[in-house]
Amino acid sequence: MNFVLSDYHRSRKEEFRCFAEKEVDRGDHFPADNLRKAVQNGYMGLPLPPEWGGGGEDFLTYTILIEELSRVCASTGAIIAVHTSVGTFPLYYFGTEEQKKHYLPGLARGELLGAFALTESGAGSDAAALTTSAVRSGDGYILNGCKLFITSGGQADIYTVFATVDRSLGHRGITAFLVEKDTPGLIPGKPEKKMGLNRSNTTELRLEDLYIPASNRLGEEGSGFKIAMSLLDGGRIGIAAQALGLAQAAVDYGTAFLKQREEETGRKTDQYAAFELADLSTRLEAARLLVYRAALVKESGRKCSKEASMAKYYTTDLAVAAATRCIDLCGFPAAEAGSLPAGYFCDAKATQIYEGTNQIQRLVVARELLQ
Numbered sequence: 001m002n003f004v005l006s007d008y009h010r011s012r013k014e015e016f017r018c019f020a021e022k023e024v025d026r027g028d029h030f031p032a033d034n035l036r037k038a039v040q041n042g043y044m045g046l047p048l049p050p051e052w053g054g055g056g057e058d059f060l061t062y063t064i065l066i067e068e069l070s071r072v073c074a075s076t077g078a079i080i081a082v083h084t085s086v087g088t089f090p091l092y093y094f095g096t097e098e099q100k101k102h103y104l105p106g107l108a109r110g111e112l113l114g115a116f117a118l119t120e121s122g123a124g125s126d127a128a129a130l131t132t133s134a135v136r137s138g139d140g141y142i143l144n145g146c147k148l149f150i151t152s153g154g155q156a157d158i159y160t161v162f163a164t165v166d167r168s169l170g171h172r173g174i175t176a177f178l179v180e181k182d183t184p185g186l187i188p189g190k191p192e193k194k195m196g197l198n199r200s201n202t203t204e205l206r207l208e209d210l211y212i213p214a215s216n217r218l219g220e221e222g223s224g225f226k227i228a229m230s231l232l233d234g235g236r237i238g239i240a241a242q243a244l245g246l247a248q249a250a251v252d253y254g255t256a257f258l259k260q261r262e263e264e265t266g267r268k269t270d271q272y273a274a275f276e277l278a279d280l281s282t283r284l285e286a287a288r289l290l291v292y293r294a295a296l297v298k299e300s301g302r303k304c305s306k307e308a309s310m311a312k313y314y315t316t317d318l319a320v321a322a323a324t325r326c327i328d329l330c331g332f333p334a335a336e337a338g339s340l341p342a343g344y345f346c347d348a349k350a351t352q353i354y355e356g357t358n359q360i361q362r363l364v365v366a367r368e369l370l371q
């Protein structure tokens, strides 16, 4: 592994940082403008092949994009990461030629927004316990059930929905379907009031007697669990990249605050604060190596479950710690609702949970080590 970014990756990082700082806003509503600009720049399908409308970039370049976007607006980073890694890749990896022709160029160009609907009440960490049913009916299936916490719910154009054709088969009954937003029986709920990542809609998704033709089944019957699990490694690298951006933002904020205070008061930063800053910056560099390494292993085509999980839990835990320390260092104004550091903390907290909680990431790492 090369420990420094190549000239190419450094120049893309610079470009993404400039874009994020100049073009990305930090508002409090769904970031439609940010997404429109991302579409214009070809950022919605960066790691997809050009023949399908993507940018043809490697996974590291995509990871750096999510890092830099999330440094300014983590919700925008989250929407694009979910759209790319689990909203578009299922179709690219497992779609038929017909399905790809129909949906993939629109998704890769960002004209369509993709979403991933796996979680249910009682089937979060234990996704194999899902109960949404898919019953054969004529030349298709009738789906019934309720999904929870779906990123871009109500905003997405295409959902990859997981349901079981036979609960007695356990995970071997789980099957994936491509569901278009206007399909009768698809009912998104209101956006959840989360503590963070609030510009990214997270909703319930009810499926009520929803008919889906067999031509919209993704992969074989019973292959859905394998499909979902195979996507999560890439998804987790995307979440780690979001957390990396957030941690960097918190460290930058704390550093700027301490410098400004030195200038204004003439008082040198005390050793406690200086050591905190040094420790956070060191951990941030370690996190960056973990995240970029996971992206490189994924790009090489080798299994990257251990690397992705290590990067995800280390970096998301660091993002929470960096935001917390930033608030400690800056004092009360940083703890006010609406302040940037408070926002970093709330956004970072969410990254510890989705695409597998950090406890589940530790289980993945331990399993890989012990098997």
Ligand SMILES: Cc1cc2nc3c(=O)[nH]c(=O)nc-3n(C[C@H](O)[C@H](O)[C@H](O)COP(=O)(O)OP(=O)(O)OC[C@H]3O[C@@H](n4cnc5c(N)ncnc54)[C@H](O)[C@@H]3O)c2cc1C
Residues within 6 Å of the ligand: 082, 115, 116, 117, 118, 119, 120, 122, 123, 124, 125, 126, 148, 149, 150, 151, 152, 197, 202, 350, 353, 354, 355, 356, 357, 358, 359, 360, 363
């Ligand atoms: C911002 C956000 C966006 C999301 N977006 C999506 C999305 O787009 N699509 C989607 O399908 N889902 C999405 N989710 C759901 C997310 O994937 C789940 O919340 C997550 O998998 C955890 O499931 P749960 O909330 O049911 O918690 P549970 O699984 O009930 O876990 C509760 C606690 O128990 C721990 N725990 C559970 N099992 C074990 C175990 N075996 N060993 C040790 N500890 C364990 C967990 O780590 C956690 O601390 C999103 C969630 C959030 C917060």
